[in-house]
């Protein structure tokens with residue numbers, strides 16, 4: 356049996372980047388792989404590494420749970436839980452800080468980017484964040500971690516920490532592998548296609564939210580930055596705008612870039628964008644309908660309770676072993 360695990364931060368908007376880079380793959384893996392144990396969580400401890408409004412955060416946690424299920428995660432196949440409800444994440448996160456070096460944390464690209472954006476008050480946790488992420492993964496003997504491209508560096512650090520711990524204290528952790536899909540792993544901003552599509556972008560035209568109003572989605576796609584050449588051709592370097600839209604198109608339809616180029620040969624960007632908007636809306640509309648059914652249902656709490664109980668069971672067993680390895684506390688037989 357292989358164990359899979361992944362998480363998303365509940366920081367408000369869930370973007371098309373999160374959907375195509377992460378959630379859509381979770382659903383695919385859930386449906387296609389056999390003999391797996393799949394844990395998916397809401398990374399609320401990660402969210403508080405930057406200031407959050409407590410009321411909004413609570414709402415966003417529930418909202419992300421509903422989004423996961425509305426997008427197709429099946430609670431009978433996937434254990435869905437909230438990170439902070441399994442206390443061992445924070446404990447192992449601290450231990451990972453005890454074996455992680457400041458130098459390797461300071462090298463993390465995401466830390467460097469976030470540090471630039473949050474000039475007043477960079478918290479300690481923003482720096483130690485990858486140690487908590489390593490803990491999330493190693494706590495469950497995870498084999499495979501499906502993520503978008505931007506998490507690759509954090510996964511490499513997780514592997515380094517696991518190998519370091521194992522060689523110092525004896526075989527304890529499974530060394531995990533990232534699963535990064537060929538397409539959709541890096542969806543770019545609609546107004547600056549050289550930057551990643553990010554929910555923290557101050558300009559809301561830069562991203563599509565999974566829960567955006569349908570008309571808003573249409574307008575955002577229509578207004579997406581392209582180039583003056585007007586040919587639908589995949590060329591990331593010279594035509595990053597249309598290439599990004601083509602990658603969204605391809606993820607949603609399964610068509611290759613060559614198929615898309617042939618389909619729009621001799622046609623302009625306007626027609627391509629109209630079709631893309633329709634494709635995106637057709638996929639997102641049923642998700643929104645399901646989300647609205649779920650958001651205030653009791654079902655959601657039951658799912659999260661079950662997920663928490665299962666994750667706690669695994670985490671407690673693992674932490675007893677890790678504490679013994681470190682030699683802290685008294686030996687548990």
Ligand code: TYM
Pocket residue numbers: 360361362363364365372373374375376377398401487488491492500501502503504505506539540541542543551552553
């Ligand atoms: P987060 O919340 O920033 O993003 C969640 C997932 O969405 C992917 N993603 C994207 N994929 C393609 N294009 C984009 N523009 C895009 N933006 C985001 C991310 O790669 C990610 O897979 N640290 C993580 C959450 C986390 C985690 C974990 C993940 C905490 N612990 C353990 C896996 C395993 C994060 O902040 O993701």
